Amino acid sequence: MVKIQKISEITATLPFTEFDFLQKYRDGFKSSELGRIYEQLPLKELAEKIRGLMPVKNPQGKKPMFPLEGEIALMFLKPYTGMSDDGLVEMLNGNIHMQIFCGVLIDPDNPLKDGKIVSAIRNRLAVYLDIKSLQKILYDKWKSQLENKDMMLTDATCYESLLRYPTDVKLLWECCEWLHSLLSDKCRLTGESKPRTKYHEIDKARLSYAKQRKPRKSETKKLRRRLLHLLERLLKEWTRLNKITGGLIRLSAEQNKRVRACHMVLDQQRRLFNGEKIDHRIVSIDRPYIRPIVRGKENKRVEFGAKVNNIQIDGISFIEHHSFEAFNEGIRLKESIEYHKELTGIDAKRVGADTIYANNENRKYCTEQGITTCFARKGPRPKDEDADLSTARRIIGTLRSTSMEGSFGNQKQHYSVGRIAARNARSETLLLFFGIHMANAATLAARKIALEEKEKRQQEKRA
Structure with a gap:
């Protein structure tokens, strides 16, 4: 018995009745939060990119249960729901909007029961995850909604793994x-x-x-x-x-x-x-790729997980560099600016970064490129300093400390990247990637809803 049918394959065979419930569900999906997020995701383009990296399969092979677009959509649903693999499958069985999101219809009399389906899809997609190329596709989809593309914010954080504190x-x-x-x-x-x-x-x-x-x-x-x-x-x-x-x-x-x-x-x-100092210290035999990341925070001096250097454009975050080994993000400002140019095609004119980035080499590079930063000025303040420049630095610094730091908290608290549960480095990287960009898609969807409501109120006032 067929458990799942692709909506695109059965639409032409569905009977037309006086009450077309499927069409009502589709209309409801478009106006729902999940439907708004779906509009922000270029699932077809992402699937084509990943399909191009996959080997050509034997036509005699087993037909996949989900289309590739549906598999990618399922990976976006994972951080959206924040549920386990079994919980996600159970919710997918009973939620028609989530099925439409994945482009499938599940037979209510024969639901999915094996949560390992999600794990199998995750492990397969993780092999072909090319972060930079997929982020380019996402940016091309979102660039028309972004403003101030010449301003870049950057900072690093540790997305912790679900791990007992090691001793x-x-x-x-x-x-x-x-x-x-x-x-x-x-x-x-x-x-x-x-x-x-x-x-x-x-x-x-x-x-x-x-x-x-x-x-x-x-x-x-x-x-x-x-x-x-x-x-x-x-x-x-x-x-x-x-x-x-x-x-x-x-x-x-x-x-x-x-x-x-x-x-x-x-x-x-x-x-x-014996008192020796070692590098690349193992903290778990289950996940030997995880390393201690010394952050120096008051409440948490050491974290365990992937350290990621992000850049942000108009509140939307992109991964510039990630590693399970500790690295100094302060030397990656030049690479971040270059990646911003590669992603947007626009030279960065304003850059906001933490004080760890404010070394002499980075200051010299930004001066040569004509980039305004939020770095505190060295030496005494000149009497004839431009007031507009001082104001610009203060505004960039405020944006970095609110928008950039706020995005980290939003991703970790609401999109399942605070304590990532995975069994290998590839799967953990995939969960990290989809969690960050589901947060981006939700942010853009919320902006669009707010803009539509504002326009609606203005029209009502005119009327």
């Missing part, structure tokens, strides 16, 4: 616990004897340590030493088991990733225990 003890215990479980399963399957370790003894010590409100440093150091010895022993036993079985043990890609992460954690934690 050395927690990380070492996660490695030991998972390796012990893996060894137990494989020994049972191969008929080999289970290795003797002090796992259960250390488990009791760890539990007792975890119950303490504020353990002493000596207790923490002692437990870390014991966990390091246990992890080293478990890894040696795993190597021995592989040699005994002649390499017959097969692991999944996820298990292989974790084994490699455990080896790296052992090396890093051993060096940390």
